[in-house]
Amino acid sequence: MGIKKFKPTTPGLRHAAISDFEELTKRTPEKNLLVALKKSGGRNNRGRITSRHRGGGHKRMLRLIDFKRNKFDVPGKVIAIEYDPNRSARLALVEYTDGEKRYIIAPVGLAVNDVIISSQTAEIKTGNTTTLANIPAGIPIHNIELNKGSGATIARSAGNSCLIMAKEGGFAQVKLPSGELRLIDLNCMATIGQVGNIEHETIMIGKAGRSRWLGVRPYSRGVAKNPHDHPMGGGEGKATGGLPRSPWGQYAKGLKTRKVKHSDKYILKRRK
Numbered sequence: 001m002g003i004k005k006f007k008p009t010t011p012g013l014r015h016a017a018i019s020d021f022e023e024l025t026k027r028t029p030e031k032n033l034l035v036a037l038k039k040s041g042g043r044n045n046r047g048r049i050t051s052r053h054r055g056g057g058h059k060r061m062l063r064l065i066d067f068k069r070n071k072f073d074v075p076g077k078v079i080a081i082e083y084d085p086n087r088s089a090r091l092a093l094v095e096y097t098d099g100e101k102r103y104i105i106a107p108v109g110l111a112v113n114d115v116i117i118s119s120q121t122a123e124i125k126t127g128n129t130t131t132l133a134n135i136p137a138g139i140p141i142h143n144i145e146l147n148k149g150s151g152a153t154i155a156r157s158a159g160n161s162c163l164i165m166a167k168e169g170g171f172a173q174v175k176l177p178s179g180e181l182r183l184i185d186l187n188c189m190a191t192i193g194q195v196g197n198i199e200h201e202t203i204m205i206g207k208a209g210r211s212r213w214l215g216v217r218p219y220s221r222g223v224a225k226n227p228h229d230h231p232m233g234g235g236e237g238k239a240t241g242g243l244p245r246s247p248w249g250q251y252a253k254g255l256k257t258r259k260v261k262h263s264d265k266y267i268l269k270r271r272k
Contacts, residue, residue: 002019002020002022002199003017003018003019003020003199003202003203004017004018004019004020005017011207012206012207012209012210013206014206015204015206016204016205016206016207016210017202017203017204017206018203018204018206019197019199019200019203021083023081023090023196023197024081024082024083024090025080025081025082025112026080026081026082026093029061029063029082030093030101030103032101033063033064033101033102033103034061034062034063034064035061035062035064036061036062037060037061037062037086039055039057039215040054041054041055042054042055052219053216053217053218053219054215054216054217055215055217056212056215056217057212057213057214057215057216058085058213058214058215060085060086062086063082063084063086063091063103064103065091065102065103065104065105066094066102066103066104067143067151067152067153067156068149068150068151068152068189069104069118069129069143069152069189069191070118070149071096071100071102071118072118072119072120073117073118073119074096074097074098074117074118075096075097075115075116075117076094076095076096076097076102076115076116076117077094077095077096077113077114077115078092078093078094078110078111078112078113078114078115078116078127079093079094079095079101079112079113080092080093080112081093081106081110081111081112082103087156087157087158088157088158088197088200089105089106089156089157089158089195089196089197089200090105090106090196090197091103091104091105091106092104092105092106092110092127094116104116104127104143104191105142105143105156105191105195105196106195106196106197107126107127107142107191107192107193107194107195107196108126108193108194108195108196108198109126109193109196110126110127110193110196114126114127116128116129117129118130118189120134121134122134124136124139124192125192126192126193127191127192127193128191128192129143129189129190129191129192130189130190130192131186131187131188131189131190132144132164132167132172132174132184132185132186132187132188132189132190133167133172133186133187135164135190135192136164137163137164137165137166137167138163138164139163139164139192140161140162140163140192140193140194141155141161141162141163141164141174141190141191141192141193142154142155142156142160142161142162142190142191142193142194142195143155143156143189143190143191143195144162144174144184144188144189144190144191145184145188145189145190146184146188147185147188148185148187148188148189152189152190152191154176155176155177155195156195157195158195158196158197158198158200158201159194159195159196159197159198159200159201160177160194160195161177161193161194161195162174162175162176162177162190163175165181167186170185170186171183171184171185171186171266172184172185172186173268176271178271179269179271180267180269180270180271181267181268181269182266182267182268183265183266183267183268184266222241222244222245222247223239223240223241229247230247231245231247231249232244232245
């Protein structure tokens, strides 16, 4: 697990930095855990663009990942660490004692031949999944459920982890990667450890073509447009456009868009 850099023989390689993929042990994915992934090109069901600058890119297959970790009290052996084109984290292929195979998010330190388990009383060991009630404060955790049995929704991308700060009244006070402090039910499941592939944040795309491989299309800055095309456009010379906003006037920095939600009572401290 590391970053690979190149000699500046071309402009595209001069600043490029990619993963060396040394931690991967298997090149081809498990066929029975793949499904087709249809691309939308940023269009909705009416054919209208709702997410701009998307389209093209390399064809991908979706890996079916076990975010629920609901195979309780059955030990599983890690048989491979694999690449997933749909996320920043690596995947671990786990084979359980009954022969079933499942993908999980690979945490830091999980290696081939390690044995993991999901249980209410699991050992506090990297890769094991257990309830928040069973996890001591100060242990890095990821793959956290917000509702019991619904599957993990928090801390799933490369390098992310959360910390339990305290437990009180049937809830755990969990500090999220954003800095938010939130109450989560003690019966919810979480996985021990930090999500792997920590170096992902240091990757440099290097050239425009590589963005196209990822399905990201070019875009023009708002300040480079004319006034009738964008609120930040126009002006004499190279002028800035004031407050950052979208072409439809929605402010991009500082505007609070969160409506009143029932979950407000579970947020002890905002990320800002």
